[in-house]
Amino acid sequence: MPVDVEARVIRNTRLSSDYNVIALAAPEIAGAVEPGQFVMVKPGRGTDPLLRRPFSVFEVLRREGRVEGLTLLSKRIGAVTGLLFDVVEGDVVSCLGPLGRPFNLVDPPAEAWMVAGGVGLAPFATLAESLVARGTKTTLFYGARSGAELFYLDWFESRGIRLVLSTEDGSRGERGRVTVPLERELRRAGSADLESADIKVFACGPEPMLEAVSQLAAKYGKRSEVSVERVMGCGMGGCYSCVIPVRDAGGGHHYVRSCISGPVFAGADLAWD
């Protein structure tokens, strides 16, 4: 079960005018979290903003071998992300977690291809670490609006992750959507001149991207798991706000709560229609 921690802000690192990384002293959560799980956070006091907001756990912080806390990668889009952008060391952020179903890892000789769109990078640092620990060959396809919004590249490279970058404005990596290089490489992998063709695709980003990635994976016969971001009121299965349609046996769909049945789903299970 999740725990609720009144976490002290250890530091707030601004990456750009919209993105920041907040380090929180929440070792109880950081020690228990699995890649793909999330926390529900609330900065400040008072009842406005009222509800917590969901965030992937970005990094698990360790110091002298002990888990010290976790970080969140936040993109400023509204009330709570605005407050998180402005927190200072010593402020307190309520942090409830870990929540949700994690990614299902893959072991060698299978490969892992992670596909991140923008702030969808967030779940892939912990996923990468877990994959690397198992010796799984891992690639990060990472797309953003511009080169200035591609973060933590060194972090991933230093862990031996292969990077395939794209930006909408072409300022770094390939110009255009991240699905373009993804499809090219999937096609190439299908033509069997790659070492291994057992590839699992993991994706996080805007839903149209997740849909495209799922469909590409299916087209090239690969498994996929996607982490969806629906508006969540509670993160615990209590409110039924976060539903997403999944396919059922009869060919129809039904709504499931993405907070407890997800946020990670097999790409093939979602009813993208």
Place this chain on the structure above:
Amino acid sequence: MPVDVEARVIRNTRLSSDYNVIALAAPEIAGAVEPGQFVMVKPGRGTDPLLRRPFSVFEVLRREGRVEGLTLLSKRIGAVTGLLFDVVEGDVVSCLGPLGRPFNLVDPPAEAWMVAGGVGLAPFATLAESLVARGTKTTLFYGARSGAELFYLDWFESRGIRLVLSTEDGSRGERGRVTVPLERELRRAGSADLESADIKVFACGPEPMLEAVSQLAAKYGKRSEVSVERVMGCGMGGCYSCVIPVRDAGGGHHYVRSCISGPVFAGADLAWD
């Protein structure tokens, strides 16, 4: 007219587990404020807490001859004073002012006797400075629950203010209410062996204390001015929340808005019932 300043917190000094002094970078207000005027402040963002709260301007901060900002002396009793207790350097506090009618100063040979109960000390630092600048002999009668809640004594002493202290628990100064030494000295002044018997009494603190001080002043034939603290919604005369009954010519009373007709009133004008 008042101005609204998004004032940066320069520092937050905790004086006890409930009292703190916040220095705010609001030179526009600090440069215009007169003793007894107040500001309406709101820390944080969002709509809870919603309304600003009134605070006396405690000190005017000067650096190299220029007005740098002002301080507030705050006692933690609820939502906003709780937030103010916890602000850290760099936080922003909206600050609207200066507002309200100031004290009417006195010139030598008249003397000024300031009577403060608890956080009612707040308006007397600026008042003392103005009085001292005019050469007016000034005494501070200052009562609190205990010696640990008597603040800024050195500050007043170093400016040549005579201190008469009292505490409810007797841990410093005289035991009991501040009105006891006040009455004793008023009586003595009445008996004319004091240098001057032209004394004006200024008071700020809980309303029962203000009532007692006004009545004592009247009894001994002295003028008094009191600064009242009613719940204020706007501080500008807009809401009619802050009313206080004043006497009218016919012997009755009517409500006036303490934010614009006060917060400083002649003790004799208030209808203490």
Place this chain on the structure above:
Amino acid sequence: MSDLSVQIGPLTLANPLMAASGCFGYGVEYAGAVDLSTLGAVVSKGLFLKPREGHPPERIVETPSGMLNAIGLQGIGVHRYIAEKLPELRERRATNVINICGSTLDEYVELARILSDADGVHALELNISCPNIKEGGITFGCSLNGTFDVVSAVRKVTHLPVIPKLTPNVTDVASFARASEEAGADAVSLVNTFLAMAIDVETRRPKLSNVVGGLSGPAIRPIAVRMVYECQRAVKIPVIGMGGIASARDVLEFLIAGATAVQIGTANFVDPFIWSKVLNGIRDYLQRHDVARVADLVGTIDTSSREKQWTSS
């Protein structure tokens, strides 16, 4: 430059922003903070025929994202208002809407008569919705017949635009808008405050001296928007919307829901300089969205479903 003017019956407002009754004193209090001629209108504090002392303190209490008030309509009465406040308001070229309150139908009629003869009065807002006083007012506002009767009686004695102010404390606010329209109102305004209370649990006493009070502020905004939306679809006369407006975004939300103009109340307490900020925000929006006249936004809410609709298997 976009056209910000809006039309309330025969009255043209320079822009859709009005200062809400009881939240802007008599207007003169704010003359130093805002040039009154730049407001769409100033709605006066609620006026009775006679001066009133109002309720004893506590008169307000803060609640989550809102406040309760039970001022009890302290006021100087219509005659002193005309003698002491109107001249300055005229001089400052304010558009003055007078919020009138009666204990009886006759009082509304008399107030309307008196004010129709006064120089510088541009419209009458009929306060039939104040939750804070026992006599009159809300007893009209909670009855369809009462509403119809007050509005038509006032209509008969004045050439001024008549704007009944509706209470949200009813099951079907749109029916009150319809009754007002049938009775000859030029517009309706809503919402007044929600009847509410708060208790000090330590003393077990109500926090307001009047026990109950009216809830205003951002807390009520989603309910007010819904009510404006309902009323605008029910009547042809303009709807003036209010309740918790604190930003340009909030004004736009009311306009899109169907308000022709809006009033700002509680938020003016928090920020007396809100007016120019909101006006600039509206101008900016109109420009970004290439809308020529603010009036073109009114009621443009698009409720057509663009969601992926599907049914269960």
Place this chain on the structure above:
Amino acid sequence: MSDLSVQIGPLTLANPLMAASGCFGYGVEYAGAVDLSTLGAVVSKGLFLKPREGHPPERIVETPSGMLNAIGLQGIGVHRYIAEKLPELRERRATNVINICGSTLDEYVELARILSDADGVHALELNISCPNIKEGGITFGCSLNGTFDVVSAVRKVTHLPVIPKLTPNVTDVASFARASEEAGADAVSLVNTFLAMAIDVETRRPKLSNVVGGLSGPAIRPIAVRMVYECQRAVKIPVIGMGGIASARDVLEFLIAGATAVQIGTANFVDPFIWSKVLNGIRDYLQRHDVARVADLVGTIDTSSREKQWTSS
């Protein structure tokens, strides 16, 4: 140690804290966060006879100190509830209040019949107040006759305590409490959510797929407290209060206003560990104020005037 138990008709609750319908899943979701047997009761998510898919997203939107929801009563239906959820709830010794919703009077009756035979059901809460669905429900809740009819029909077919849940979207909620009492209700609960809406001004589309939704959370608390106060004075049966409760202080406010028990909804989303915090806060208060039984607090609001009262000269 203070006695926290309260009596709702024939049913004794261990304490006055109930989890509000739709805000606690089916209860089992929260079994890891709170020992369900320590709650006064768990009110189920609203149940229809048949499973329902509910509305498409967006289903919620945050508002100042509140939230709108238009879930549309997605649910598994009464039969799967009995088969799949009740056994675990029984095992965890939860006191189960089932929130039932019908499109017709007959559906309420059938639901009541089915649930009366199920093991582990302790009371029925009649949802005649959901603002989010077009069929049934609120059409009963907004009509005195409708309320009377549903309550008396259900009363006839069940031995379980019957608790109609009242809507706040009416002019005079106390009259609905009276109609419920006359029809044989064991208690009434209130408030359900306030009909409200929010608009995305950039797209000019409603933020909820259902256009309108129900406002809950701290924003509505002062209105809910007032309504509980009014109902408690109008009826002899217990009143179960809710609306924006987020702390022990808030619970005490409702009890003092006249609620015998309370429900917590939205605040459970914000803090699923709220239950023990609130219980501890209540225990602490009872001790500080030397109150032996929490039931002794109910309706103890003191409205006698102690203000200095005087009239104008």
